[in-house]
Amino acid sequence: MAAPQFEVPKLTGFIDVPSIKEGATAHVKSFPASAPIQEAIGFPGSLVEDWHDKAIAKMGDLLGRYRSLRVFMDACVHCGACTDKCHYYIGTADPKNMPVARQELMRSVYRRHFTFAGKYFPSLVGAQDLTEELLQDWYKYYYQCSECRRCSVYCPYGIDTAEVTMAGREILDTVGIGQKYTNEIMGKLHRIGNNLGLPGPALEDTLLGLEEDIFDATGVPVKLPLDAEGAEVMLVTPSADFFSEPHVESLIGYAKVFHAAGIKWTLSSKASEAGNFGMFIGSYDNMRRAAMRIRDAALDLGVKRIVVGECGHAWRVAYSFWNTLTGVGHGGEDAFSKQLQQQLDPNYPAPQHICEFTYDLIQQGKLKFDKSLNDHRTITFHDSCNVARGSRMGDMPGGQFVIPREVIKAVANNFYDMQEGTINEATFCCGGGGGLLTDDLMEIRVKGALPRMEAFNNVVQDKQVNFLALICAICKAQFTKVVPYYGFDMSMIGGVHQLVATAILLEVPEETAQESVASDD
Amino acid sequence: MSLLTVLFACMFYAATALLVFGLFFKIRSYARTPAPLKIPTTPAPTTKTGVVLRMTREVTLFESLFKSNKWIWLFGYMFHAALLLVVLRHLRYFTEPVWFWVDIVQPFGIYAGFAMVAGLGGLWARRFLVDRVRYISTPSDHLILALLVAIGITGLGMKFVAHTDIIAVKEFMLGLMVFDLQPLPADPVLLVHLTLVALLMTIFPISKLLHAPGIFFSPTRNQTDDPRDRRHISAWAAKLESGASSKSEA
Numbered sequence: 001m002a003a004p005q006f007e008v009p010k011l012t013g014f015i016d017v018p019s020i021k022e023g024a025t026a027h028v029k030s031f032p033a034s035a036p037i038q039e040a041i042g043f044p045g046s047l048v049e050d051w052h053d054k055a056i057a058k059m060g061d062l063l064g065r066y067r068s069l070r071v072f073m074d075a076c077v078h079c080g081a082c083t084d085k086c087h088y089y090i091g092t093a094d095p096k097n098m099p100v101a102r103q104e105l106m107r108s109v110y111r112r113h114f115t116f117a118g119k120y121f122p123s124l125v126g127a128q129d130l131t132e133e134l135l136q137d138w139y140k141y142y143y144q145c146s147e148c149r150r151c152s153v154y155c156p157y158g159i160d161t162a163e164v165t166m167a168g169r170e171i172l173d174t175v176g177i178g179q180k181y182t183n184e185i186m187g188k189l190h191r192i193g194n195n196l197g198l199p200g201p202a203l204e205d206t207l208l209g210l211e212e213d214i215f216d217a218t219g220v221p222v223k224l225p226l227d228a229e230g231a232e233v234m235l236v237t238p239s240a241d242f243f244s245e246p247h248v249e250s251l252i253g254y255a256k257v258f259h260a261a262g263i264k265w266t267l268s269s270k271a272s273e274a275g276n277f278g279m280f281i282g283s284y285d286n287m288r289r290a291a292m293r294i295r296d297a298a299l300d301l302g303v304k305r306i307v308v309g310e311c312g313h314a315w316r317v318a319y320s321f322w323n324t325l326t327g328v329g330h331g332g333e334d335a336f337s338k339q340l341q342q343q344l345d346p347n348y349p350a351p352q353h354i355c356e357f358t359y360d361l362i363q364q365g366k367l368k369f370d371k372s373l374n375d376h377r378t379i380t381f382h383d384s385c386n387v388a389r390g391s392r393m394g395d396m397p398g399g400q401f402v403i404p405r406e407v408i409k410a411v412a413n414n415f416y417d418m419q420e421g422t423i424n425e426a427t428f429c430c431g432g433g434g435g436l437l438t439d440d441l442m443e444i445r446v447k448g449a450l451p452r453m454e455a456f457n458n459v460v461q462d463k464q465v466n467f468l469a470l471i472c473a474i475c476k477a478q479f480t481k482v483v484p485y486y487g488f489d490m491s492m493i494g495g496v497h498q499l500v501a502t503a504i505l506l507e508v509p510e511e512t513a514q515e516s517v518a519s520d521d
Numbered sequence: 522m523s524l525l526t527v528l529f530a531c532m533f534y535a536a537t538a539l540l541v542f543g544l545f546f547k548i549r550s551y552a553r554t555p556a557p558l559k560i561p562t563t564p565a566p567t568t569k570t571g572v573v574l575r576m577t578r579e580v581t582l583f584e585s586l587f588k589s590n591k592w593i594w595l596f597g598y599m600f601h602a603a604l605l606l607v608v609l610r611h612l613r614y615f616t617e618p619v620w621f622w623v624d625i626v627q628p629f630g631i632y633a634g635f636a637m638v639a640g641l642g643g644l645w646a647r648r649f650l651v652d653r654v655r656y657i658s659t660p661s662d663h664l665i666l667a668l669l670v671a672i673g674i675t676g677l678g679m680k681f682v683a684h685t686d687i688i689a690v691k692e693f694m695l696g697l698m699v700f701d702l703q704p705l706p707a708d709p710v711l712l713v714h715l716t717l718v719a720l721l722m723t724i725f726p727i728s729k730l731l732h733a734p735g736i737f738f739s740p741t742r743n744q745t746d747d748p749r750d751r752r753h754i755s756a757w758a759a760k761l762e763s764g765a766s767s768k769s770e771a
Contacts, residue, residue: 075735081589126659154589158741332752
C-alpha cells in the first residue's frame, strides 16, 4: 500500500470534538464522471451551458417533490446540536463537514431564490447566489457525506442531512457534474446486473468453486444454486459477497444456513446485486430501475420469499423502499404490487433480512451450533448506519439492534459491545458509505473512520476484542482497507454469517462419509 | 382618536394578517408537498399512536435535543417553557372576564419573564463562545435573539420598573379584536414592546421561526415505521407505474 499523503489521526482513547479548521478538506475531491458514465444513467455528459438556471429549476422541482427537503430548508435554527455529531467533522475538523454547514451550502441558495428574506435581504439571512465556486463546494462536500443520518437522530426537528446530500447530488448530476465511482457502478448494474460487472457465467463458476471449497472443508455437499426456478427463497446479496474477502465467508454462511434448514433457495443472475447506488445520488428513477430488476427476477423464478444478504444500504432500500418502488412487501392495493403479492408467502415479511431469517431458524431450534468453534474470537459488533437508522428487523422498534447481536451470541461465547453513544442508533459510520468507497477519497475515509476506530480500539484494549462483526458489504470493504492505518490487522474484520459459518453443525451424509473413507484408502 | 392609536392598530392588523396568511401558505405548501419515500429515523414507532407519542415528546420535552447537547437543551427549554408561561399570562389582556386558569398562571408567568431572558442569554452566549456555533451563525440569528431579548426586557421593565396604564392597554387590545379602537397610552416602553412584538409576528412566516410548524411535517419524525406492511406511494411516483402493472422492460 502506498504511504498515505495525509496525516493519520492518532487514537487517544476518547472521541474528541476538534476546533474548526476552515478549509481542512477543501482539497479532497473525488474523480468526476466521464461523459459516457453520465449518459449511461440519464444525465448530461458535462457541465451544461445554462447550468445555473437548470440547477435552480431542479431545486424547485425537488422542493415540490420531497416534503423532507422543503421542510428541512426552512426548519433549521442553527442551534448547533448537530455540529459535533458527524464523523467527518470529528475526523477532519473542516467546519463544512458539520451537518448544519453542509446543509447551509444548499440552504443559502434556497433562501436566495425561494424565500422573501433571501431575495430582499440576502446578507442578513446568509443567502447567496449559486456561483461556480459554490457549485464546486457542493461537489466536494456532498461527496464528503456518507448519508449515514447520525445527525438526524440528534436534530430537534429531525432534519436529515442525507436528504439534503441526495438532493445536492441529484442537482449536480442534472447539470452534468457526476461522481465517477457511484455513477459508473449504477451504469454497470443496469447493463450487467451487478455492481462489479460480473457476467452470469463468471458468477456460475464462482459458485461452483465455492461449493467445492465447502465440500472439501466439511464433506457436506452444500449447494449455491443459481437461477433455480421454483425455489422457495431468492437470496439477493451484494456482489462483493461473490468475490471479496471477507465477504465471501458470509455467503458461505448463508448457504450453510439454507442447507441446514433444508430450505430450497436460489441466487439470480438477473438480480445478483442487492446494492442500489441510485439512493446515494438521490435518483428515484435509477433507484427504481435497480429495484425492478429484483422484482422481475422474483417473478421469473416464482419464489415465495425474498431474503437480503449482509449489505447496509441495500437493506435500507429493500426494507424501506422496495414496497414503494416495486411492490415487494404487503398492503399494496394496486395491480402493480398485487401481482407479486399473489406469489409471495404472507407468513413472512417481504423482504426479509438474512439475520432475521437465521434468527427465526435459531428460535425454532432448526440450527445446531458448536459455539466453542468461535472461541478463538472475541467479538464486537458494528451497527451499520443504514440498518441502524434507516431500517428495522423483526417486529419491534430497535429489532435491528437486537437480532444481529442475538445471532452472534447464539454462535459464539465471547461478545462485547462497544461504548454507549457509538452503537445502536448513535452508531458511527464506517466512513466509506454513501458512495465514498473509492481510493480517490482515501483521506476522508480514513479520517471519517476515526470515531469508530476509537471505540473499537477501546474494546480491543479492555476486552481483547479481535473480531469486528459486520452486516454491510461497504463496511467490510472500508474497514479492511482502513484499519491498517490505525494499526489493526485486516483479518479482524468479518461478517456475522462468517461467525455462523464457523459454528454451524452440518450433518455429513452417510454416503459422502463412506466415499471420503473410500477415497482415503 | 390619536394618530398613535390608529398607527398601532393598523400595525397590529397588518402583523396579524401577515402572520396568519404567511403561516397558512407555508403550512399548506408543507402539507401539499408529497413525501414519496418512508424515511423515519429509526428506532421509529410502528403505529400511529406511537408516532403521536414520539411527536408529543419532541415538542413538549425536546427529546432529540436532550440527547444531543445538554446545554442547548437547558437554555432552549428554559426559553421555550418560559415563553409559553409568559404568553399564557398575557391572555389576561385579551379576555374579559379573565379565565380562572389564566389567573393561576399569573405569578409563574411574571417570573418566567426572567427565565426567558436568561435562557436567551445562554443561547446567545453560545453563538460567541463555541467556535462551531459561531461559524454557523448569521446576522439574522443574532437579530432574532436581540429581538426576543428586547421584548423580554421591555416587558419586564413595565412590570418592575416603569408601570404602564395596563387597564388602558387592555381596553385597546379588547377593542382591537372587535374593530372598536380605544386609545393606547403613549408610554415609550410600551410602544417599543408592542412594536417589537408586531415585528416578531411579521417575520415569523419568513424566518427560521418556521421550525415551529415545520417539526410537525418532518418525515423523519412523523412517519410510521411500517413499509413492509403497507405500501406507501406518492401521486407522482404512482404515475411511473402507468402501463407497468406487469413486468418492467429491464
